[in-house]
Amino acid sequence: MVLDISKSINKVDNFEKITGTAKYIDDIKPEGCLYAKTLRATISRGRIVSRKYPDMPEGYAIVDYQDISGQNIVKIIFDDMPVFVEETVNYFGEPILLVVGEDKATIMSLMHQISIQYETEEPVYDYVDSKIHKSYIKGQGEAVFDKAYKIIEHTYETGYQEHVYIEPQGVIALYEPDKISLIGSIQCPYYVKNALMSVLDCNEDEVRVEQATTGGAFGGKEEFPSLIACQVVVAAKKMKKPIKLIYGREEDMAYTTKRHPAKIKIEAAISKEHEILGLRTHVGLDGGAYIGLSGVVLLRAMIAATGAYTIDNLCVSGDVYITNTVPTGAFRGFGAPQMIFAVEMMIHHIAKELKEDAYKLRMKYLAKTGDVTSTSGHFIEPIIMENMIQKAMLMSDYEAKIKKYSHDNMNKGIGMSWFLHGCGFTGSGEQVHIKAIVRLKKDESNRVHILVASTDMGQGIKTTFRKLVAHKLNIPMEQVIFENPDTDKVPDSGPTVASRTMMIVGGLLAKAADQLKQQWKDQEEVMVEERYKQPEHIRWDDETLQGDAYPAYSWGINVVEVEVDPVTFEVTLLGVWSVYDVGKAIDEQVILGQADGGLLQGISYGMLEVMKNKDGRIQQKTVTDYIIPTAKDTVFMETELMDNPYALGPYGAKGAGELTLIGGAPAVALAIENAIGKHVTQIPVVPEYIMELMKNG
């Protein structure tokens, strides 16, 4: 037993991960398993006019839309994506069918014998076809623009980001006459289960979903696995055999979801006294070929429209545009990284254009406890940003460096980002859509089983949930059991997304543990249950987008120092410092792991990771061409965690997983801007772009 919950312990899965004994999805080899390979569309937009299938040998089959007993739709949030193309093709690489069988070489040869004829149509790659439009206002909205002394306008652009989880997508379907089971590298077992019930048109007890040990996800295994899970269960039902579908890296990078590229236009109404009267912001997201959960991503981006600042008057709108490209989807941060980049650059650009000191301007608008949020809710919990900013500036020697680098032409720069992240589902999501349920079961030998649908994908909840429950019950951790979730055994505690796992699900577990303590009967089985109830003071209107968008917020500061090579424009990191308020760390090392990984992912989103479409085809589809950082690209990262317990979180914990990514891109972009003395308006800030800025800007 440890006294302070934050004190680090070894992660419980260290041994199996380090020794290589952990069983990932491709390590699972069911008896008589057939393999599946996906045949994909070779046009970006059009219709299939004919299909020629070869004669199939015994034991081999083509599985396509005709084999689907239920709906040919992947049930996600907005149900518009087919499981298999029936006639209409909307992006290059869209799955048309699976070839299944025992021998991979035979499958490959059959794949080559299939012929699909298309009628092509003109594809759309620009932001023209809006399928979702949302807007909200705060205060007087855009009326303040009428009395503005000056209007400052900038457009910011962000690119794709690919998850590059260590383990590619993979699922296995197991067949029994009255039940089909799905095992997968997944984040959200119940999302998958709901999708399977829809595609098979079956009852709840006819499908079961189990998570395999998952080698990374970053949001990439939130909704995408539902697509391939639907495909393999249809195949399993047809073949009455287990079916395994594992993507290779190239297939995974070219045809699975990525972070939404965004164009964000911000106009600031400025008074004669250089006050920011209000902002008019429009965010456009490239949703790819299908909407899926893009509407929710858009909402999170729009709500982050003022970042860590309080601006009294806002007019915020956004659109999800459909293009004939691979669908975009969930990725750590979920719309916030795009918007926080834009907001942080904008406030600096306003300062520059007004010839005001950026730090002073930022401090003037920094959000404080009790302030009205962008959606006219309130920051109820204490905000300790001022203290955090002081700490970060001290750690990084920010003040002296920014002064020096702004005046001397020495190719060095420093940037500091301030940001927040709303914890849990946006708006009334937790209350209306998720309705989380958790259970704790104490068995006769006094072992306590954690029954939740939350998945450990590397972020460490196998450790932190067990630690939390053991701590609450004052029993050894070995006595607390937490298996990979199986929908036949665990209730729906919601998806493992949105920085909600520790705060919401962990919060419910802490309450359940308190309940169990009350009802504890030695050597008797006891089951307790907790259900999510929205705190009374949290109000949200889905129609007007007004109210408290999140029950709580985590906050962060990132400082990045860089050197830009004056000859090649390559950027080298010199220092990285962070301060985070995640309420209370349930395990310090786990949070520091999130901090290092998340921030590096954020910084490389801002300066390295280029992914582009050419004629609807992803150009960077190998880890050779898609540049994520190596150990040599980073430096030691100094991180400080604040203690600022949130009353409704377990031991005061708030969300942490996404927060650490969000400030990386603006911090590094600001550092580069400081080094080169030009306006940076897009990420990633690669040497090619810096060269253009030096030439033209």
Add this chain to the structure above:
Amino acid sequence: MVNTHYPTSYEEALELLNIYKPTIVAGGTDLMVRKRAWSDLPTNFDRDVLFVGQLEELNYIDRQGSNIHIGAGVTLEDIMDHFHTPALLSEAIKIMASPAIRHSATLAGNVVNASPAGDTLPVLYVLDSVIVLESVEGIRHVPINAFITGPGKTIINDNEMIKEIILSGHKFNHKVYRKVGGRKADAISKLSVCLIMDTKKGMIQNFRAAFGAVGPTVVRDLAIESKLIGKSLDWLDENIEEIGKWYEPIIKPIDDQRSSASYRKACTINLLTDFIKHIKHHA
């Protein structure tokens, strides 16, 4: 049906090579990636495979007079640390790929792979390297610029293999190797340069410049190089921009998924002029 051959001597390797005309694998770090297949399936080799990485007879680095001879089987990691290895080559290898790849990959492999972005190639061009090819019929010596004819293309015959690479052990007054990649390790070059100059009493005695990833092969322009020889450093100082312009016609990069033609070109010329600018400082 593809067979694999695992000779125990160099002589046996040459005989097998003559009979089967196989694909030769030393470290395999390029080939195994290129020939990859769906997991569990054999690699997609279309010819027999001859493994040569195990042949001790090819694992040597010797100095003969002013030349260094590097056997085809020596791994990059071993070359990098060897006391005979020219500093420019060590520098190029040090920032190449990753330790795991360097422990398996060979210099001969980098040469015969003939990628315009091959990391060691600009150094080998500047060091006037000679590729020694051998078959059962005999040995021939081919300068590297004649050996490589295009992206992935060489003049090697299908019964020949590289025995060794000979390079100049000359020590230059001024030298630089720069690779520009998307990240600091495990990167394919966007561009690379290798530049050397010898000066004596304020006069240029020797100048060579090789550029990678800016054309179908690594490029050097002997005519420009000879124009510089005999010129004074004062002249050099005044003609930096001009020399950059001379090189522009042979720097013909393309746009691809790793960078843009305009960046590659500008950056290559920048590195060249930056090198020249610093000469007088250090002369």
